[in-house]
Amino acid sequence: MNRREFAKLLGLSATALSGIPLGVTRAVGQTKGGTLNTIIQPEPPILVTALNQQQPTLTLGGKIYESLLRYGPDLKPLPGLAESWTVSPDGLVYTFKLFPGITFHDGKPLTSEDVVFSVTKVLVETHARARGTFQRIDKAEAPDPLTVVFTLKAPFAPFLNSFDCTTAPIVPKHIYDGTDFRKNPANAQAIGSGPFKLKEWVKGSHVHLVKHEGYYRKGEPHLDEIIYRVIPDAASRAVALEQGKVQLTQWTDVELFDVARLSKLPNVEVTTKGYEFFAPHFWLEFNLRVKPMDDKRFRQAVMFAVDRKALLQRVFFNLGKVATGPVSSKTRFYEKDVKQYDYSLDKAKALLDEMGLKPGADGKRVSIKFLVPPYGEIWQRSAEYFKQSLGRVGIDLQLENLDLAGWAERTSNWNYEMTCNLLYQFGDPALGVSRSYITANIRKGILFSNIAGYSNPEVDRLFEEAAVATSDAKRQELYTAVQKIVVEEVPIAWMVEQDFPNFIDKRLKNVITTGIGVHETFGAVTLG
């Protein structure tokens, strides 16, 4: 008996369900058309990526809003809305040529005016991450409808790495010009220029996207529609994948402990590719204002005392790589020749002894409060793992659990001793790495700033020079130097370069093609 026969048995009207298909709605063998069912969790508050950059907003909004460029897995720029681009030799003038015939979902054309407006009026106002980059623009011009010219105040190396759809979504000027962006009623319609447009959003249930007929890339999008289902429970998400009700998962949709089991499903394949742009770095955060964490030897002892390979295997189920320093090995300018911290309880104890931090009668040298961030299972397990590991060398961690609002309040206001955190690298050390180490970014009340309070003039200088250097060779040299210093001083104890699994139905093609993975437009995705 299947579901339809069961419905008849129940008398929920013999005819009621006869017309409703149970699985995927399309004949096999076609590559044109079809419906992609996937998951979005937690449910985003709004879909306008220029106004909200929470993870689910960016994943879903990537289909609706496009930007000038895309980035390959190696983070090199590829054409997006811009067909071609040039950079002046002094690194100050960036000229982009748009593809002809781009339209917004309301049918109006997208021109260079929209690009200039989005970057210089909207994003610098509403997008914290984009603001850091785009406020360096001195002049933005639109000499003709297909040409955009940005002139910078001073060279900024990662400028060309800032035009992905999560950093620089292009919004329609005719809708937002002269309005209060956040209160614009058109936010509900989420008008962008991406291959998919919003058809319906039933809060708490699903977001239904359909094909944008006027999309500028010939033949795209291949899919007719994408349905993002809100499934808040992890076990239910696993069932949805097992039953083929969804054909794609991303980020933390599948709990890490379920990955090995679900990888055996015959109809899906798993990849951890497509997170290169974000390159999430998981680490232990110290408050350097609190003794004994102000002492470099203490922090080095922590690095020696945690068996990071075991952490990766047992807590992260091998999804990731041991982190060796501040820059992720997935991004550019990574330096692997730095001080190594192999697992060694003896070295850790020796360093603590040398500091004069002797164990008391109960074997404890020092007691430290540890805030456990509320991001889920992995975080709780990691905190417990740190407690055990550090306990072996006499560092007693007192775990304290908070919800997100409480945790954010405490850490950003430096009201913590130790915690852990996950930061994205955003494709370039000047965008995602330096922010945690430079003195200028010690800002109370601001998350993801230099909350540890680390300050070293030499490190400041190297990061600053690397950000404005115009040749990659010069930048590599500066970043190598800074990585060596920072790894020696351990302002942050880097643990794991975390991977996230994407489960992809085998009938889906071209899903993960770039360094932003599931945030990509999906115009090229086919089912069949």
Next chain:
Amino acid sequence: MTSASINSGGRVFAVALALAGWFVKFVAVVLVIATFNFILVHAAPGDPAQVIAGQSGASDEKLLAQLRAEYGLDKPYPIQLANYLKRVVTLDLGYSYRQQRTVASLILERLPATLLLTATAFTLALLSGIILGTLAGVRAGKWSDTLLTIVSLLLYATPVFWLGLMLVLLFSVQLDWLPAFGYVTIGVPMTTLQRMGDIGMHLILPAVSLAAVYLAIYTRLMRSSVLDVTHQDFIKTAKAKGLKQGRIIIRHILRNAMLPIVTVAGMQAGALVGGAVVIETVFAWPGLGRLIYDALLQRDYPVLLGVFLVMSVIVIALNLLTDTIYRVIDPRVSVRAAS
């Protein structure tokens, strides 16, 4: 004027006075509750701006200042409270900047799904609880009573999320009889009739899971209540008069045994609007419970306060309804005694 008309005029006046008094009490209680809600909600550490920053992976002063100004959090607490109470009095539930919607529309959007789920589960639990409890009560000590008691204890002790997941494993994954989650099949054109049938199919598992716990409570309560009444003198009298067993159970035992059930059911009916966070989460049911839970984690104050307010009003109204039901079931309870 006859004495009768004076009398009835006096009664109308008395009822009007009682209603007016009740209304004043009602408004006072709502305002006190609203103030408490406000203080409680703002006592939790952190604010919505921090949450949004925390989930965005990047933040700066300007973003926080913008968000706080937008939420009205840049003003001192007494002014925020005064503004809030002013809105309550004018029946304005406020605006959720996070969701870019009025709170009233957010609640109204979620209410039907929640009411459908909780009312179905509640009715299911109440009816079967009364029937099973009565059966167990009149057969006290026999094997059928023991079996019912064991089953209801087991149900009562089972965590509701586990029960939900097990039902999904059996009926959705193994047998494929029922959908595992969701409210309605998405993206398929349906006639109204088809849509109703489809929602009905989606409703079965969550409603049964949710009903299970309540069912256990009502069964236990009804059983002991029936046992109590069975040993009273008027039942002996009824038996002595030679009344049939069925008539004794329905007319005499049931009617008297119902009062405790009505009391408990009246109290639990408040949960009808609160939804059922756990069941709504397991079955991805788009109800109010999840709206509240999400709003709490996100410190979406307007939504939280709005939902709390609506719930407290409904609970007060339900209490009044419970009082009325008392009077219908048991004429000895007078208007005075109940009010």
